[in-house]
């Protein structure tokens with residue numbers, strides 16, 4: 001091997017960071033007086049998606065009507081065609097624009113629901129399209145306009161819903177493949193939470209554990225209550241991995257005719273564990289988990305497709321019903337406290353982001 005070849009191979013994938021590169025735009029903590037009842041808390045909706053025809057003004061009006069202070073926007077790039085109906089076509093530029101216009105209300109993420117990530121090869125090994133997406137993502141994180149990355153789709157069951165949405169891909173990509181490990185490095189470097197969807201079948205959960213373990217500086221948010229894991233398994237992982245978080249995206253919707261992750265939908269497996277019963281009451285083991293580890297949980301409505309936003313107003317009361325079943329401290333963490341801390345993490349050792357304040361919760 002020539003010296004030049006060795007130097008080329010050893011060249012870092014990412015640029016050296018100039019001193020001012022990691023300045024994320026500041027965002028104030030959501031807060032409320034200590035006397036606010038659980039049911040009335042301001043909410044940070046940490047798991048939502050952005051589609052082309054969803055307007056910022058419509059989102060703001062829905063948030064104002066329901067007491068949602070802040071929304072994470074994860075652009076859904078998927079379009080229609082080839083049997084799929086996604087009502088998506090969102091983009092990072094759109095999310096950044098919404099964040100610029102309403103800086104305290106929207107927290108844009110770099111979107112990862114992209115057709116180019118549908119394939120084992122790109123997730124498992126080094127490919128030109130993987131490298132390109134990593135570089136583009138880093139450039140976006142460096143602007144300071146983005147607060148995270150996601151939703152990465154790893155183990156996903158296809159579905160058709162009553163809105164006519166058809167998600168066709170039955171995905172099973174390695175959580176600890178080359179690409180996710182590179183993104184975990186980016187997460188660590190920019191203290192950018194990365195949200196991923198991975199139904200916790202045994203081989204999937206094993207791969208997630210390897211990813212978390214190999215990247216202790218990354219901020220990993222395992223969507224849908226750690227892929228609908230059991231309370232016992234989640235507690236064991238939280239105990240072992242301080243950098244692991246869970247979002248509860250869609251997990252509290254229950255009852256007849258529900259199409260969401262709060263029920264055994266769109267498929268039932270023996271590894272699937274619910275959070276609420278059919279009346280929306282927390283199951284005892286999950287309630288104990290949320291009380292014990294409330295500083296690891298965020299909530300989310302998980303509106304994935306533009307036409308489904310019409311459900312938004314009806315979803316929020318379910319979340320408020322959940323909060324009313326918790327202690328004030330746990331309710332505040334789920335409603336906004338954990339999200340506050342995730343948005344205000346500092347780069348390890350550099351402290352270029354606003355330092356974490358002790359937000360009263």
Ligand SMILES: [Zn+2]
Pocket residue numbers: 151197223224249
């Ligand atoms: Zn998801």
